[in-house]
Amino acid sequence: MRVFRDTxxxxxxxxxxxxRNPVWVIMGILQPxxxxxxxxxxxxxxxxxxxxxxxxxxxxxxxxxLVMTALFGSAFVGFGLCDELREGVxxxxxxxxxxxxxxLVGRSMRDVVLLLAQGLILVLLAVPFGLxxxxxxxxxxxxxLALIGIMMSPVSYTLALVLKSEDSLAPVVNGISLPLxxxxxxxxxxxxxxxWLQTVAKxxxxxxxxxxxxxxxxASFGDGEIVLGVVLLIVLAVATIAIGARSFSRAAA
Amino acid sequence: xxxxxxxxxxxxxxGLRRTFKGRGGTVxxxxxxxxxxxxxxxxxxxxxxxxxxxxxxxxxATLLPPTAGTACVAGFDVAREAREVxxxxxxxxxxxxxxxxxxxREELVIQGRLxxxxxxxxxxxxxxxxxALDLAEAADRTCATYSGGMxxxxxxxxxxxxxxxxxxxxxxxxxxxxxxxARLWEEIRKLRExxxxxxxxxxxxxxxxxxxxxxxxxxxxxxxxxxxxTELKHEISGDVLTIGVxxxxxxxxxxxxxxxxxxxxxxxxxxxxxxxxxxxxxxxxVLRLLDAKGLxxxxxxxxxxxxxDVFLKKTGRSLRESAA
Numbered sequence: 001m002r003v004f005r006d007t008x009x010x011x012x013x014x015x016x017x018x019x020r021n022p023v024w025v026i027m028g029i030l031q032p033x034x035x036x037x038x039x040x041x042x043x044x045x046x047x048x049x050x051x052x053x054x055x056x057x058x059x060x061x062x063x064x065x066l067v068m069t070a071l072f073g074s075a076f077v078g079f080g081l082c083d084e085l086r087e088g089v090x091x092x093x094x095x096x097x098x099x100x101x102x103x104l105v106g107r108s109m110r111d112v113v114l115l116l117a118q119g120l121i122l123v124l125l126a127v128p129f130g131l132x133x134x135x136x137x138x139x140x141x142x143x144x145l146a147l148i149g150i151m152m153s154p155v156s157y158t159l160a161l162v163l164k165s166e167d168s169l170a171p172v173v174n175g176i177s178l179p180l181x182x183x184x185x186x187x188x189x190x191x192x193x194x195x196w197l198q199t200v201a202k203x204x205x206x207x208x209x210x211x212x213x214x215x216x217x218x219a220s221f222g223d224g225e226i227v228l229g230v231v232l233l234i235v236l237a238v239a240t241i242a243i244g245a246r247s248f249s250r251a252a253a
Numbered sequence: 254x255x256x257x258x259x260x261x262x263x264x265x266x267x268g269l270r271r272t273f274k275g276r277g278g279t280v281x282x283x284x285x286x287x288x289x290x291x292x293x294x295x296x297x298x299x300x301x302x303x304x305x306x307x308x309x310x311x312x313x314a315t316l317l318p319p320t321a322g323t324a325c326v327a328g329f330d331v332a333r334e335a336r337e338v339x340x341x342x343x344x345x346x347x348x349x350x351x352x353x354x355x356x357x358r359e360e361l362v363i364q365g366r367l368x369x370x371x372x373x374x375x376x377x378x379x380x381x382x383x384x385a386l387d388l389a390e391a392a393d394r395t396c397a398t399y400s401g402g403m404x405x406x407x408x409x410x411x412x413x414x415x416x417x418x419x420x421x422x423x424x425x426x427x428x429x430x431x432x433x434x435a436r437l438w439e440e441i442r443k444l445r446e447x448x449x450x451x452x453x454x455x456x457x458x459x460x461x462x463x464x465x466x467x468x469x470x471x472x473x474x475x476x477x478x479x480x481x482x483t484e485l486k487h488e489i490s491g492d493v494l495t496i497g498v499x500x501x502x503x504x505x506x507x508x509x510x511x512x513x514x515x516x517x518x519x520x521x522x523x524x525x526x527x528x529x530x531x532x533x534x535x536x537x538x539v540l541r542l543l544d545a546k547g548l549x550x551x552x553x554x555x556x557x558x559x560x561x562d563v564f565l566k567k568t569g570r571s572l573r574e575s576a577a
Binding site: 009016017020021063083084087088089091092093094095097143198242 | 315316336337340342343344345346347348349350351353354355357359364366367368369411412527537
């Protein structure tokens with residue numbers, strides 16, 4: 001099938017380009033590592049407070065950091081696309097018979113591979129700090145991280161195709177990702193938040209993703225947040241891919 | 254697969270229109286363009302910036318649907334059969350197409366593969382193009398290290414990977430130094446030898462004149478003239494003959510203005526200026542006439558009218574001024 005072949009070609013090309021100039025990849029992993037080293041230890045005392053979820057400081061904090069890495073690893077991917085748009089790469093490929101879906105999905109796959117690699121480094125670094133791991137749970141957690149990437153990168157690419165420049169893209173992406181991050185309970189669990197804030201957070205898919213990944217790290221497989229989180233991310237990912245692929249086929253016009 | 258030479262035009266548009274909605278209302282970028290481009294020609298689309306050249310090109314390359322009218326490219330309708338058109342054309346945008354951080358070889362290979370070639374075939378074809386365009390040594394360097402001319406050659410190479418019957422070039426030499434421009438002209442002429450039809454836009458008169466078999470002049474979204482460069486120039490003003498006459502100006506003008514082959518005669522800067530249909534026939538005739546009256550000229554100079562004269566006549570202003 002043409003779409004699979006083209007997707008692979010774009011994936012391969014994008015990955016080679018990312019690894020050739022890995023500044024973004026390194027930046028993307030450096031930030032959560034700094035949080036892990038310089039912010040994580042603060043939580044060990046707070047973890048004893050009433051209302052703090054079960055599992056210990058790092059089993060609460062690392063899932064949040066993973067979601068943050070996935071969010072930032074996919075929300076800013078449009079910047080690279082702006083560069084390709086300016087150099088006419090997208091237009092040139094639009095005038096080939098290649099699949100429009102592949103233009104999007106090939107790039108999103110690259111983003112997912114990179115953010116999973118970043119997540120893996122983060123988990124391995126966190127184990128000496130006291131992170132407890134359940135292998136099956138971590139596997140499902142990484143699937144959810146991939147889904148976050150698949151959901152968010154099309155949003156970023158679509159915005160890039162519309163706005164076309166890094167200068168216009170930056171405030172929009174920040175304006176979307178910051179509230180998503182703050183309302184997901186990444187830094188501190190939302191169970192510490194006042195009721196109204198908890199209510200608002202429940203409309204944020206990433207809130208459920210964080211809750212689900214925490215449950216997965218704690219091997220609490222009966223937690224309803226896991227199914228809710230996975231289903232929510234799949235539905236949203238399908239929607240954003242549909243919108244993103246449409247934007248690519250209209251990009252030229 | 255490709256259009257057969259002589260099997261009708263490679264590009265045919267009828268009443269092509271494209272409007273854009275802007276803040277100040279609707280802007281008509283292309284206002285009823287009828288074009289016909291024969292297979293194997295280098296066809297030039299000449300006009301000042303903003304005349305509608307790029308919009309027309311983007312419609313023909315399936316990047317932009319027309320608001321009205323039809324365009325048939327390589328035998329298929331650009332709006333309804335875009336995919337069929339895309340497999341048969343190459344398109345090189347003004348913005349280029351090669352990525353700064355990719356190597357020349359990588360760009361050629363992936364382009365070939367996106368057109369369905371196997372990895373091996375695409376690799377062989379990439380080497381072929383790199384050698385033909387004298388880029389073999391730079392093949393594995395990133396495009397960021399290429400000179401302007403090299404990058405332009407690579408972009409054209411990318412457009413040719415799948416051996417299209419028709420190649421679109423949007424302002425191929427804009428911004429290049431004269432040497433790189435001459436080099437690129439050579440490459441474009443070579444394409445004609447392989448039977449490829451080339452449709453290019455330009456705002457350089459010299460380029461249209463030097464390169465194109467036929468051209469259309471577009472101004473304010475409309476085609477104002479079409480033909481071969483020679484036809485166009487001939488249609489406008491024939492040739493221009495200036496004669497140095499040693500103070501017998503009025504007498505000479507009076508004598509020559511009465512001749513049937515002279516369209517117009519006048520004095521300018523101490524020289525007699527004649528507009529004639531065919532300069533090469535007018536020169537000996539003028540010499541004979543002046544000799545017979547003992548009015549031997551001191552100098553004679555025959556000019557071909559330039560495309561700028563054509564543009565001036567058709568639009569009321571000079572293209573050089575419009576482009577500035």
